[in-house]
Amino acid sequence: MRATINDIARRAGVSKTTVSFAFNNPSKISEETFTRIMEIARELGYVPDPVARTLAMKQTGSIGLLLPQSIQEVFLNPYIAEVMRGIGFVCDQEGLSLSVLSPLKGVLTQTIRNAAVDGIITLGIGPGMSVLELFHQRGLPFVTIDGGNAEGIVNVGIDEQACSERLMESIIAHGHRDIAIFMLRNVTLSDNGDHFSLTNDNRLTGFNRALQRHGLSIGSHTGIRVYHTEATLRSGRETAREVLAEKRRPTAILCLADIQAVGVYEECKIEGLSIPRDISVIGFDDIPLAPFLSPPLATVHQPGYHKGEAAAKLLTSMINKQSAASVVLETEMMIRESLGPALRP
Numbered sequence: 020m021r022a023t024i025n026d027i028a029r030r031a032g033v034s035k036t037t038v039s040f041a042f043n044n045p046s047k048i049s050e051e052t053f054t055r056i057m058e059i060a061r062e063l064g065y066v067p068d069p070v071a072r073t074l075a076m077k078q079t080g081s082i083g084l085l086l087p088q089s090i091q092e093v094f095l096n097p098y099i100a101e102v103m104r105g106i107g108f109v110c111d112q113e114g115l116s117l118s119v120l121s122p123l124k125g126v127l128t129q130t131i132r133n134a135a136v137d138g139i140i141t142l143g144i145g146p147g148m149s150v151l152e153l154f155h156q157r158g159l160p161f162v163t164i165d166g167g168n169a170e171g172i173v174n175v176g177i178d179e180q181a182c183s184e185r186l187m188e189s190i191i192a193h194g195h196r197d198i199a200i201f202m203l204r205n206v207t208l209s210d211n212g213d214h215f216s217l218t219n220d221n222r223l224t225g226f227n228r229a230l231q232r233h234g235l236s237i238g239s240h241t242g243i244r245v246y247h248t249e250a251t252l253r254s255g256r257e258t259a260r261e262v263l264a265e266k267r268r269p270t271a272i273l274c275l276a277d278i279q280a281v282g283v284y285e286e287c288k289i290e291g292l293s294i295p296r297d298i299s300v301i302g303f304d305d306i307p308l309a310p311f312l313s314p315p316l317a318t319v320h321q322p323g324y325h326k327g328e329a330a331a332k333l334l335t336s337m338i339n340k341q342s343a344a345s346v347v348l349e350t351e352m353m354i355r356e357s358l359g360p361a362l363r364p
Contacts, residue, residue, distance in 0.1 A: 022063035030059045042067050081116040082106075082334055083136035087143050088249075090121045095251040096278045097306040098323050099142075102164065105327025106140060113335055128153060138334045140164060140327075143218050146172065160337035162330045165218055173337065174345045175330040177321050179218065182350040183225025186273075186319055189354055190301060191233055194361035195271040197242035199262045200226065201255060201279050204247050222275060222303075242269070248279060255282025263290055263298075270298060270361040277302035277309050277318055280357075284312060295359025305353050314356035321350050 024038045031038070033052065040047040041056040048056075059065075084106060086093045093099050103117075110117050120130050120139070131139070131153045138160035144150060146169035154161045163174045190198060202219050223237070223245075230236055230243065237243045248258040255274060259282060262269060274280040280302035287294055294300050294314055302309060305320035325348055333343040 022060075022065040024065075026063055027056060027059050027065055030063070031056050080114070081118050081136045082110065082331065082338075083118045083120045083134050083139040085130060085134075085139050085141040085144070086119065086121045088121065090119060092249060092251065093121070095253075096276060097308065098250075098276065098278070098304040101306070101323030102142070102327040105324040105329070106331040108328055109331035109335060115335070131157070131159075134159075138162075138338045140330045140334055141166060148217075160334060162334045162337070162343070164326050164330050167217055167221070168345055168347075172345070173333055173343045175326050175333065175348070176346075177348050177350045179221035180225040180228070182319050182321075182352075183222040184228045185225075185352055186301070186303070187226045187229035189317075189352060190271055190273065190299070190358065191229060191235070193271075193299065193358055195299065196235065196361065197267065197269040197271070198244075199269040199272045200237070200243070200245045201248050201258055201272065201274040201276075201283075202245050203275050204249050218275070242267070244269075250276035250278055252278050252282040252285070255279030256286045257282070259283040259286035263287070263292070268298070271301065271358070272298065273301045273303075275303050277304040277306045277316060280316055280318070281308070281312065294357050297362070299359050299361075300357045305351075309353070310355065312357070316353075317355045317358035318353050319350055320353050322348050
């Protein structure tokens with residue numbers, strides 16, 4: 020027969036509540052009592068039932084990371100690994116587990132409804148999105164990463180518009196007027212198929228600010244065109260193949276994820292194109308691999324690790340009924356050798 024809390028309580032001469040404290044909140048009992056209960060539990064081969072513990076404590080001891088794409092897709096992007104490293108650091112400190120949550124059947128709302136966690140960190144979900152109402156309906160603490168600033172939302176992010184504007188200014192300053200922009204494919208948010216990407220919107224706003232100052236604009240009739248693609252090496256490579264085959268090839272390709280740029284590098288090599296002599300390639304994230312590419316990748320450094328760490332700390336505070344406020348982290352332009360002068364005016 021499997022040992023129970025009742026068996027331990029009888030052997031130790033204490034109540035079931037005291038045994039529960041020993042496993043779930045040792046600070047409420049003496050060190051001597053805790054040691055005696057743990058020794059008896061080992062003798063009896065007792066292992067706590069995690070489901071029963073969750074029901075009794077009304078806490079899972081786990082936080083969730085809500086991903087915008089399927090798990091197999093999102094982990095092809097090294098930037099996500101950096102965010103998770105920061106979250107994991109805090110989980111280790113706090114004794115929490117981390118549940119990775121992806122859209123169930125491609126829909127985020129289903130994931131939120133079914134998540135068995137004490138709180139959730141989201142990526143790229145922000146003001147005006149109907150899925151946020153589900154968190155409030157469940158009474159579930161949540162922190163957004165790259166979710167923008169709005170009343171009632173605790174967010175960790177960067178000034179997407181400002182750094183995107185500076186990045187486009189750098190590209191224009193190198194003489195580029197024919198630019199292919201690889202955007203991130205939008206996320207399916209709800210059961211009715213709504214799509215949205217706050218990151219895309221904010222970065223496009225920044226790009227447009229810089230372009231308009233120089234009398235430029237994004238459009239199919241201009242030299243500056245947008246392509247929607249996944250944040251993966253394969254998708255970056257496939258889209259680059261399409262772009263490089265066009266009659267008027269761009270002088271620069273701007274990727275909203277560094278991992279897309281790695282795919283562009285591969286396709287340029289196949290086509291016999293030299294970066295940046297024949298075409299410039301620019302990224303966004305500054306993943307650990309970026310400075311070691313040949314040539315080193317020009318990109319925006321955004322602190323993925325520190326985003327994850329800050330979000331996890333804020334969520335832990337909220338779970339513990341403490342106050343939490345949004346955080347804006349600094350970015351840095353990493354203008355490396357992959358950005359060169361445009362060959363044609």
